[in-house]
Amino acid sequence: VPGYLPFQIMADHAHASRFYYDAMLESGAAHLLDLCERQARVQCGADRSRGVRRVVASIDERLDQTLTLTGLAAEAGLHPTHLARSFRSLTGYTVGEYIRQRRVARAQQLFITNPSYTVSRVAMETGFFDHAHLTRNFGQLLGISPSEYRRSLARYLFDSPVIDCG
Numbered sequence: 001v002p003g004y005l006p007f008q009i010m011a012d013h014a015h016a017s018r019f020y021y022d023a024m025l026e027s028g029a030a031h032l033l034d035l036c037e038r039q040a041r042v043q044c045g046a047d048r049s050r051g052v053r054r055v056v057a058s059i060d061e062r063l064d065q066t067l068t069l070t071g072l073a074a075e076a077g078l079h080p081t082h083l084a085r086s087f088r089s090l091t092g093y094t095v096g097e098y099i100r101q102r103r104v105a106r107a108q109q110l111f112i113t114n115p116s117y118t119v120s121r122v123a124m125e126t127g128f129f130d131h132a133h134l135t136r137n138f139g140q141l142l143g144i145s146p147s148e149y150r151r152s153l154a155r156y157l158f159d160s161p162v163i164d165c166g
Helices: 006-012 018-048 050-061 069-076 080-091 095-113 119-125 131-142 146-159
Strands: none
Touching: 050 069, 050 080, 050 095, 069 080, 069 095, 080 095, 095 119, 095 131, 095 146, 119 131, 119 146, 131 146
8 A cells, every 4th residue: 555564664673573563463453444435525516516526527637736725716616615615515524635545545656667767757747846845745745755765666566575473
């Protein structure tokens, strides 16, 4: 799961007890359920409102571009205030929070599929202003920097030993 590497954490703590592994797996499962619930809430909100559905689709199609509440509202044929309130009540996110969440998720995907990309290139391709803007948002949402994420991902994909939990 992008953004959550419980198995890497377990590999980093190979000396830990079975209890530790069980706790990490339980934590990972809770994280997955939270992500699924949030995405289901967005999808449900989009299903209930044609305007919100248009905005979600527009955001997902144009993550690499500058997106404003006013511009998105105009595309959906809604007043910006109405869009902001409807989006929040139907999805649980503000428009800005949803855009940041989707951009960070896209950045995670790019780090996985294009390991040679620099953080600056990923920032540019995901609609962040620069390396620092991506780093700040990435850290706020995931608790680690993009560089730390890449290092953990590389260790997880290429250097992780097989761990016997039995």
